[in-house]
Amino acid sequence: MKSVAILKTLGVALCLSVACSASYAQDESASAPAATTAAPATSAKKADRKLGYTVRKALSKTQGLDVSKLNVRSHGGAVTLTGTVPDQGQIDKAGEVAKGVPGVTSVSNKLTVRVEQ
Template sequence: MYHRVCIATFLVCLGINPAFSQHVPEASGSEVAQHPADASDSSNVASGKATNAANRALGRKVRQALAKSQGVNVSNVVVRARGGAVTLTGSVPDSTQIDKANEAAKGVAGVKSVENKLTIMQQ
């Protein structure tokens, strides 16, 4: 095992990554070798940006719903949204606010699930 680590370290020092190295044939003439995924990279970037924008918008909607709900202090609450799944993290002054925040988040259009990781603030 020690010898494998030494060899791997040596190869990394030479700029060769032993775990991820691949042989890529060189293109002849004016041809350019392309990875199959390169053709769809621009559409992936566009859809990724749209997904990120939708996640941010949903997170804002949930945050607004929490702020509007009576009896929830959102000053220490972080909202993350990803594909309709919302995660609430941070702390609130008491346990009733944890339940209220959970219900408020579930009531927002587009929310598929809520993972509530809120804790009670230490006094």
């Protein structure tokens, strides 16, 4: 009697093991296309971050430009400048410098003049 119960238990354990392995294999194959589509999105984000960093670096090296309250965002080559600068001349200069960075396709200059109190 004990041997029959042990064999039934082993049979059930074997069936569960096979069923779990099969569903795990299906889950991996189903998620494979998602993994391949996530890789380009990750590389695009990395490229955007790198371009934003390059523009920020170029702006910070520009003489006579206060970048302390200036933000740079990029997406697919399009760069957006936001924040405040002390005068209008710096807004124009920041836009020109950003346009001159390799990889920048367009610049949206949303900088404003900071009001000193």
